[in-house]
Amino acid sequence: MLTAASSRLRRFLAARLSPEKELGLHLTIGLALILCAAWLFGEIAEDVVEGDTITLLDAQLAHWFHDRATPGFTRLMLFVTHWNGITGSSIMAALLALWFWRRRAHYWLIVCLIAVPGGMLLNVALKHVFRRARPSFDDPLLSLLTYSFPSGHTAAATVFYGLLACYLVRRIHGPGPRALVVAGAVAMVCLVALSRMYLGVHYLSDVLAATAEGAAWLATCITAVSTLHRRRLARGGASWSERAARGDAAGDLR
Secondary structure (H helix, E strand, O other), X not given: OHXXXXXXXXXXXXXXXXXXXXXXXXXXXXXXXXXXXXXXXXXXXXXHHHOOHHHHHHHHHHHHHHHOOOHHHHHHHHHHHHHOOHHHHHHHHHHHHHHHHHOOOHHHHHHHHHHHHHHHHHHHHHHHHHOXXXXXXXXXXXOOOOOOOOOXXXXXXXXXXXXXXXXXXXXXXXXXXXXXHHHHHHHHHHHHHHHHHHOOOOOHHHHHHHHHHHHHHHHXXXXXXXXXXXXXXXXXXXXXXXXXXXXXXXXHHO
């Protein structure tokens, strides 16, 4: 009996670690990323709600940035933050979706159409759950009336640049170029987060929680769409790209 149970366990683990299985390695990694990011978000949110040490660091860092603001760097941070706002992120996402469509990368197109707008809606919902006030200064660099936690700009940047990095990592070869892609995505997210803190509209905990939120949401979208696609292929169906190509060919024959 123990031998049979051990055999079933080995088969289960082998299936979860198989790159080819429909519920294999991609699902295992995806769930691990989702759980880790969700746990990190929960820990930060709990500290913020309870007023733990991180909130003291939030206030100190917010005043540190504000006291050292310069006109030139402020203009740069305003450009970064406005480009990665709702309008800028929507434009970049639309261009990326168009690129996926023209490249017949329909799997990535579906992820993009779900992840970016869905992430924005999720962030708005979380803001109204926590209702945290933004940093307050007598002479603010930028004033906003919406809630602070978590940062919408940082969450959107995490989803968009994370999605772009995932796509490019799958397309290019070699550890060097892939590392550069990942480093570039991380740098862009950090730059957006820095702009929000520097301009005094978010605390450190806001941008950290937003990064975890965006990572968890993006991992959920990629894992879900990938699993559905693999299940379709496992049942003998054509891939989404093949279906689109057949549709184009049929149209050409009319």
